[in-house]
Amino acid sequence: MFLFIPLICGMRNFDRNYDSNPEHQGLYCPKCHNFGVTPIKRREFFAFYFVPIVPVYWGKQLKCSICNWRQDFKTDEDLQRVVEEQKNYRNNPVYTTAQY
Numbered sequence: 001m002f003l004f005i006p007l008i009c010g011m012r013n014f015d016r017n018y019d020s021n022p023e024h025q026g027l028y029c030p031k032c033h034n035f036g037v038t039p040i041k042r043r044e045f046f047a048f049y050f051v052p053i054v055p056v057y058w059g060k061q062l063k064c065s066i067c068n069w070r071q072d073f074k075t076d077e078d079l080q081r082v083v084e085e086q087k088n089y090r091n092n093p094v095y096t097t098a099q100y
């Protein structure tokens with residue numbers, strides 16, 4: 001005898017702040033050209049009855065809060081390199097006038 005119970009499966013994801021370093025907040029977004037990118041820790045799970053069971057993705061990403069652009073990064077060094085590159089964007093007046 002079988003009992004037919006609807007199986008509810010899905011994906012759940014969790015974004016958390018990567019850190020609170022102000023240098024890492026408001027980075028430049030290559031897609032929408034706003035300074036809305038922050039690093040996050042992202043975890044995606046396969047969920048069964050809304051309970052996260054199997055991790056599908058576990059990593060660090062840069063995420064734009066305005067256009068939802070995302071890019072993976074692996075280490076603090078990667079993040080630091082992005083931050084250093086972005087200082088050129090901010091300090092370059094030609095670039096800045098092109099923005100506004």
Ligand SMILES: [Zn+2]
Binds near residue numbers: 029068
């Ligand atoms: Zn964006």
